[in-house]
Structures are given as C-alpha cells and as structure tokens.
Amino acid sequence: xxxxxxxxxxxxxxxxxxxxxxxxxxxxxxxxxxxxxxxxxxxxxxxxxxxxxxxxxxxxxxxxxxxxxxxxxxxxxxxxxxxxxxxxxxxxxxxxxxxxxxxxxxxxxxxxxxxxxxxxxxxxxxxxxxxxxxxxxxxxxxxxxxxxxxxxxxxxxxxxxxxxxxxxxxxxxxxxxxxxxxxxxxxxxxxxxxxxxxxxxxxxxxxxxxxxxxxxxxxxxxxxxxxxxxx
Numbered sequence: 001x002x003x004x005x006x007x008x009x010x011x012x013x014x015x016x017x018x019x020x021x022x023x024x025x026x027x028x029x030x031x032x033x034x035x036x037x038x039x040x041x042x043x044x045x046x047x048x049x050x051x052x053x054x055x056x057x058x059x060x061x062x063x064x065x066x067x068x069x070x071x072x073x074x075x076x077x078x079x080x081x082x083x084x085x086x087x088x089x090x091x092x093x094x095x096x097x098x099x100x101x102x103x104x105x106x107x108x109x110x111x112x113x114x115x116x117x118x119x120x121x122x123x124x125x126x127x128x129x130x131x132x133x134x135x136x137x138x139x140x141x142x143x144x145x146x147x148x149x150x151x152x153x154x155x156x157x158x159x160x161x162x163x164x165x166x167x168x169x170x171x172x173x174x175x176x177x178x179x180x181x182x183x184x185x186x187x188x189x190x191x192x193x194x195x196x197x198x199x200x201x202x203x204x205x206x207x208x209x210x211x212x213x214x215x216x217x218x219x220x221x222x223x224x225x226x227x228x229x230x231x
Contacts, residue, residue: 003223042067042132067129072166074122079162091115095219098226108226126151146198153201156208159216172197 042065045052051062082088091111093101098108130144150172158164179185179193208216
C-alpha cells in the first residue's frame with residue numbers, strides 16, 4: 001500500500017533529519033547555521049524599495065523574497081501543464097486509470113516516478129522556505145510545527161487544482177497568523193486562535209468527504225500500485 005509506505009518513509013525522514021540536525025548542532029556548540037553565505041539571497045526583497053513603499057499595494061505585492069513569487073509561478077505553470085498540455089493529460093489519465101493509459105501507449109512507470117520526484121522537489125522548496133526564510137538559516141527541531149500536514153489538507157481542500165491551492169494557502173496563512181492582529185488575547189484564547197488552521201483543516205476534510213461530486217474526488221488510482229502483468 002503506497003499510502004502506508006509513504007507515511008512510513010515520511011516518519012523515517014523526520015527522525016533521520018532531526019537526529020543528524022541535532023547531532024551537528026551539538027557539535028557546533030549551539031545553533032546550527034545552514035549557510036550564512038546564502039542568508040542574504042533568501043531574505044532580500046525581489047523588487048526595489050520604491051515599489052514596496054507604494055501605499056497599500058506596495059507592501060501587499062512587492063515586499064517579499066523571490067520564493068513567494070516562485071511558488072505562484074509554479075502553481076500557474078502546473079495548472080497550465082495539467083489542463084492544457086498533452087503531458088498533463090497523460091499524467092491525469094495515469095492517475096485515473098493506469099491500465100487504460102498503458103494500453104494507449106503511455107509509459108505509466110516513467111510518469112509515476114518522474115512526477116513523484118517533481119512533486120517531492122516542490123515540497124522540498126517549501127521546506128527550504130521554512131528553513132532559510134522563516135528560520136533565517138538556523139536549524140531547529142520541529143520547525144515545521146505540523147504545517148506539512150496542513151499542506152496535505154490544502155491539496156484536498158484545493159480538490160487537486162493548483163490555482164485553488166493559491167488562494168487556499170493564503171486562507172490557511174491568514175488563520176495561522178490571525179492571533180497576532182487581535183489585541184487583548186490572554187493565554188487560553190491565544191491558544192484557541194492558534195488552533196484555527198487545524199480546526200478548519202478538520203472541517204474541510206469532513207466537508208470534502210461528504211460531498212460526492214466526482215470532480216472533487218482524488219484521482220481514482222491515487223496511492224495504488226500498478227503492475228502491468230495484472231492488466
């Protein structure tokens with residue numbers, strides 16, 4: 001079962017990274033800096049200051065580092081590829097019915113491995129952002145703080161459409177940082193507000209599971225192994 005196997009590899013990867021990260025942090029005698037040389041690259045703004053100083057829209061659109069804009073470009077490019085190109089059509093057919101795709105001459109194994117690696121690489125960019133931008137290049141155990149599972153929920157929330165993931169991620173981000181903008185919160189109410197993204201995640205997963213629309217369902221062969229001999 002590829003879902004079980006993938007979960008096992010994820011747990012192993014988390015433990016593997018935490019062990020060696022803490023090992024080298026102890027050897028370094030304190031905080032482990034990933035790369036001081038690259039710090040400026042990941043913290044510098046992409047656009048010049050005069051654009052980010054424009055009232056209202058400047059800070060909203062022009063005040064981020066290059067990875068924010070790269071994520072938007074990737075989402076748009078993936079949406080175009082999935083819906084407007086032959087490669088995207090082949091990939092979607094592999095996800096729905098690999099046996100039929102194989103009979104049509106599509107190399108199912110190649111598509112599975114190639115796009116699993118591409119998807120993993122894009123996930124790695126998310127981890128790179130947390131380490132180099134949010135963490136300023138410093139190693140910290142449990143730095144993701146469960147946000148990887150929010151990313152999985154976001155994929156389901158976006159019903160496997162990259163453009164939906166754009167506005168969905170901003171919604172999740174708003175809920176994550178909402179407590180910082182509400183004055184007068186005590187400790188208990190603060191923790192309740194910090195729970196919001198996870199509560200919304202649970203609600204989203206329940207709603208998606210209750211709605212039986214075919215277009216909102218995951219690919220039919222998602223997580224299922226394919227053996228050509230059993231076709």
